[in-house]
Amino acid sequence: MSFILPSLTYPYDALEPFFDEKTMKIHHTKHHQAYIDNANTALNDLPEFSNLSVIELIKKLNHLPDHKKNILRxxxxGHTNHSLFWKYLKKGTIPQGSLKDAIEHNFSSISSFKDHFEKTAMNRFGSGWIWLVKQHNMLSIVSTANQDNPLMGKDISGANGYPILGLDVWEHAYYLKYQNRRLDYIKSFWNVVNWDEVHIQFNQT
Known part of the structure; x- marks a missing residue:
């Protein structure tokens, strides 16, 4: 079984003016596709792992041969993170219901949650991701380097929990539009968060 590029449920310009069409198209068809191609190549001679879903695979990195571990990590x-990321994007939704209650319980307010998320994103040196994760019915904000994911476990990614929202802070995600203005990009994210999908993930974990 080979991994394939998931189709977006919206056109590349759907998130304008916050996420621009050109970046979205390059991000999806070039960067994400490259992660898929590299992962498929690495799995060619690993039949015992080739039928796993990508999430099952990243949970078993420690079972991989040493010479394959880093390339598949x-x-x-990267395939996992981007597949999640596209689902988290949509204009015109707001946090509500049990998700809103949980955010307010864990962070005191939606505003406080956003401030914490933004500060964590700004403090990520270099490339990586910022996640809202759920673990033991609690929400927390964590950061992972490069293409690590909390599902890899703390020993590998430095974080635990099931990601229900994530933001890509690699420069390829924003440089064409925002150049070095990472904070502007981070703040624009709140205009395109698909809170409906986050709510679904929150209730399923």
Whole structure:
């Protein structure tokens, strides 16, 4: 079984003016596709792992041969992270219901949650991701380097929990529009969060 590029449920310009069409198209068809191609190549001679879903695979990185571990950590991780990311994007939704209650319980307010998320994103040196994760019915904000994902476990990614929202802070996600203005990009994210999908993930974990 080979990994394939998931189709977006919206056109590349659907998130304008916050996420621009050109970046979205390159991000999806070039960067994400490259992670998939590299992961598939690495799995060619690993039949015992080739039928796993990508999430099952990244949970078993420690079972991989040493010479395959890093390439699949990076590329299966990149495929996982981006597949989640596209689902988290949509204009015109707001946090509500049990998700809103949980955010307010864990962070005191939606505003406080956003401030914490933004500060964590700004403090991520270099490339990586910022996640809202659920663990033991609690929400927390964590950051992972490069293409690591909390599902890889704390020993590998430095974080635990099931990601229900994530933001890509690699420069390829924003540089064409925002150049070095990472904070502007991070703040624009709140205009395109698909809170309906986050709510679904929150209730399923």
């Amino acid at each position: 990076n590329n299966a991780g």
